[in-house]
Amino acid sequence: MHLQNEANPALNTVTAYGSDYIEINEVRYRHAVHFAPEGEIHQLDVQDVSDFTAELLRELAGLRKASSDPMAFLEGNTALVRAADAPEVVLIGTGLEQRFLPHRLTQPLLAAGTGIEAMSTQAAARTYNILMAEGRRVVAALLPCKENA
Incomplete structure (x- = not known):
């Protein structure tokens, strides 16, 4: 599916996706990308x-x-620190169908103030383009939509 007619050359934009590829800035990738x-x-x-x-x-x-403190783990204090330019949200494109990540993996990001959403790759691509166009700090990790996966 083609998403838009023109890509902004200054920003990475998902321009299309298909059953076995993700296209960013009109370049096709047949493997997972971030x-x-x-x-x-x-x-x-x-x-x-x-x-x-x-x-x-x-x-x-x-x-x-x-x-x-190297002993902070004893009190359960294993906090994560966000970089100044860290994304507000991480989008995970899980392929053809939405699959959720285990809570044990997403909870540390949420506790650090970073949103994380898992959705189908098509939905993640569209959401990424919207957030990117709004000037939001977003990172996308997209798996191709393989029919047999």
Whole structure:
């Protein structure tokens, strides 16, 4: 499906998607990718939603573990710190159908003030374009919509 006629060359825009590809700035990718409105399009080393890890989600969200008291974990204080340019929301495109991420993976991002939403890749692509056009700080991690996945 073609999403728009013209892409803003200054911003990464999802321009189309199909049964086995995601098109960003009119370049087709047949593998999972992650990207923000500005910067490079990166290959995402996942094949399925179950491949997402807490560490990968922290990276996508621009979070790092707080460097505080080394004994803080004893009190349950393992807070994450947001980078100044961290996204407000991370969108996960789960392929043809919506599949949710486990709460144990999303809770640390939510606790740090970063929204995270899992939805079909088509919905995530549309949502990303809307948020990006509004000037929001958003990161998308999209899996292709493979019919047999």
